[in-house]
Amino acid sequence: MSDSSLKLRMMIVTALFAAIIAVSAQLTIPLPLVPITGQTLAIGLAATILGSRHGTIAATLYLIIGAIGIPVFAQMSGGLGVIVGPTGGFLVGFIPTTFIIGYYLEKTSFTVFNAFIANIIGMFITLIFGTVWLKIIADLPWGAAIAGGFTPFIIGGLIKAFLAGWIGILVRNRLASANLLYATT
Template structure:
């Protein structure tokens, strides 16, 4: 397979994962300030399966789709108002989270233990970005922002990190075996 066709294949897979993130964002448990969504699980899957470059590209495409008005954010929302609103820090935090997950795994190995570590690190990155953003946009105290934007998401975050690691390694192996993914 030529280099350009390999790149095209990975860009198509990245776009597919951007759509998957948008679909998973609709799985929502509403909370007062910030809902619990499936998009963090999908971001972890994208980075675990695709690595740093294409995992990050899939997140950037997802954010661009939402920014231009395609209703891919939680609750079928979209627009710059969502990105710059109280939950925007979590969305922006997906970018470094995806990159760090993929980068960590590329530097270590694509195994379940390494994927779990990478996804837990990414969970904390996303929560830190989201909490800091929430503090300033919602004009909350650090304690209130921490209690609203960090603490409620820890247990779910660990569960989603495990699921992303487990399913990501499983799916990555199968995609590689069937030559549907370029390592």
């Protein structure tokens, strides 16, 4: 397979992951301040499967699509107002999250164990960005911001980190063996 053909395939898979993140965002468990969504699972999968560069591009593309008003964020919302609103820190945190998950895996190895560790790190990055942003935008005291934007998501985040690591490595290996993705991203 030519290098240009593989580059085109990677562009297509990257765009597909932006769409997967958008669809996953609609899988929601509503909570008072910040809903639990499938977004973070999809972010972990994108980073685990695509690596730092293409995973980050997928997350960034997702944010751009949402920022211009296409309703791809949770509860079919979109627009710049969502990004600068109380939940915007979680969304913005997806960019460093995908990069760091992918980077960790590239510097260690793409194994289920390493993917689990990388996704736990990524979960905490997203939660820290989201909690700090929530505290500032909603003008909350730290205790309230942590109680609303961090603590309720730890158990679900660990479950999603495990799933993203396990499923992500399985899918990554299959895509790489089918020449649909760079063997090392």
